[in-house]
Amino acid sequence: MAFGRCVYLTLAPKRALTYTCLAKIREYVSESAVNTQRQIKCRIFRTTKTSVLSVITSKRLVHTTSHHGSSSPSNPGVPNISDAGNSPPDVEKLDQRVSHTPVMVSEVIDILQPKNGKLFIDMTFGAGGHTKAILRENPKARVVCLDRDPLAYNHAKELAKNYDPQQVLPCIGKFSELPDILCNHGISLGSVDGILFDVGASSMQFNSHERGFSLSSDGPLDMRMDQGRDPDGVSAQDVVNHLPASDLRDIIKTYGEDRMANKIAHTIVNARNVFGKITTTKELADIVETAFDGYIQKDKLGRYSHPATRTFQALRIFVNNELNEINNGLEAAFHYLRPGGVCVGISFQSLEDRIFKRHFHGIDVDEAKNKTARQQFRSVRDHHEKYSKDLIHSILKKKWIPIDKKTKTPSEAEIAENPRSRSAKLRAAIKSLEF
Template sequence: MALRSWCMKKAFSYSCLFTIRRHLFSVLPIQKPSKTQTCCHVKTVSGKLNLQITGHNGICSDSDVHHISDNSDEDLSYSPRSVEDSSEEIKHVPVMVKKVLEVLNPQQGQLFIDMTFGAGGHTKAILTENPEARVVCVDRDPLAFSYAQELAKSYKPGQVLTCLGKFSETPQILYQLGITPGSVDGILFDVGASSMQYDQSNRGFSLSRDSPLDMRMDQGRDPDSVTAMDVVNHLSVQELRDIIKKYGEDHIANQIAHAIVEARYVMGKITTTKQLAEVIENVFEEKILRDKLNRKSHVATRTFQALRIFVNNELNEINNGLEVAYHYLKPGGVCVGISFHSLEDRIFKRHFHGIEMDEAKNLSVKQKSRMMRDHHQKYDKELIKIILKKRWIPVSKKVTTPEEEEVLENPRSRSAKLRAAIKSADV
């Protein structure tokens, strides 16, 4: 079975949210561009500059590779935003760097994949720890991709490879780079929105900045993508409630959903982060929430989180990314996952501890065996072997969190959770 279809079978989603996503695409008047937008990967091969052009599904045939000169003025329908285009200073402090390096333990000539390059903090740390290591830098954000390209110029050709795409597009990207399954020594995930995305005023991620309700991590690279503005202005009360409840884990999701729909009728289309935040503030009636540092937390935080996860299909992407990681790691290779809330952490935990994604929480062995009897499954040798077979060996049974000193220096790390596992050699 092809890796792509295999990964899609492993994907999971709340069924109600899958239906909502499909419904949203059907009601939006999306206009596809006349030219297919593409993601571009530039590398040097045999002294020639090669431009690899791939579509949004990551598929790229041999005919898609073109030889161009350094002064080519070929017009591309899509080009990522460059570092120079960003007028805002990017302040990024990578989370739990010491622990990441301790687990990955980069050695000379080893190959690593940074699946969430962002501003490059973890990649730089790996290369500082071992200057002879090789890193593939992947990110779905065009601005992060441009930062990766800038970093690559500081190293010898082929040492830092830059890629633009989602986790689900990674297999085709790695194939184009000549990286085969079972050849990678370590893979790192640092999921969720990055500091870079929160700090840009025009992206719609931050509550502290009034900006258009966008929240797309790929900045519109996919012409079929929807924005947070589309979600809050086109979905029903029930659909908004399901999104906020499932992805924001907010116990008053129903009241928030009703307030959003009522605000649409009163004030028209909700277009900015400030408008949406004010609507949600009215629901809470001056209730004060606190974060883990006992600082005042905005009441709309959970709703913004839910919209961001839904717009970018983040949980399914993480699930698919971990399937890809398992496929490409060597036996004994290490996968590290850093997450910032329970929904993300649950996916890493279930993968690394061998728990099925659709299995109920906290089932005992006795309960699992009873469920198997109820489904008339026989305890033959093959079934027992499958049950006992482990794909991952967790580095630690418990989750790792930042030390107090790091949280004080970098408050955004307060919610970070790190899990790591080694690919089993027995599978």
């Protein structure tokens, strides 16, 4: 649909790996609000209409007053870009403790090849490590700096002050909001030279105990990357205190890939029924640890790994709807890249990497396994459709041309200097000239 010079790209919401993320928890929160007199065997834990509605109301108030300057609701369809700088007070407190080391910077620059006038989108600005590297390589390059975190948005605004107007464009929003954001800045389809994804939580989020991402320090059980900017979002505390064991098991098994998912889920439910609401990261970590009976896990460097690591990962992915956002972000990236433009994806675990792999190799994210062209033809039931010229062309036509068949990984020197980079995988692809 066109409005003047601006073309809106509508992206249909798409599932990632056959799982939707947030609808179920919202459903349970709503049901809890209705069941005001629900009988719980343990007298310590009781969900009431007042308590649940107060949680939901407080979220909406934080959103409307912190980011829009008034208590009136905003238009949910279009993200507020210009006024998002009115960040919550806790964002300002965190500013002095921000530290982040970007991963595989030299590899990213080699692939993107920044030149004068080229336009790039940093989809995960964070502390700006990759954006600064692009601008160091070529001070005349233009970069759109996108992040859902208000703290990162503030850093992007500070960086923009050091460059010409419209050269560094700070934007706040999710990957799925990219079409509206670029439209607001007058950026049209097929005009971007390179797009970078560096997905997952950043070091500055892990290092801030107030955000609830880290196991190493105690803090509120939150994990929302946007710090409550989305009024319909839920926190990790909502998830562990409202979902039944079966759903917690599915979340931990699917997004954490933990073989102990069933036992962990029942341990969490039993603990909240006995001791009451789980509110801090330390409480959850201690509860999960009891499910392992002293079993010790180690990471890729042979160091001790806390048993709750995978559970925290699963909750973070679920709360932030990360896999669906990556999927929709890649769909948007394809449309905004010019033919021959480059897309780079850096991921830190297999679920994220799988989405990049499937997009770049032309495999639907919902397919159970990689299918050959012969298998795709066999899956078509209609005999006449099977031999259609258009169908054959669509199967053989490639949207992306992968730069490398295998993933790139950090060098040993980089891992020694920055241990958090040890799990990083980089995939890159060029948009086909046929599109």
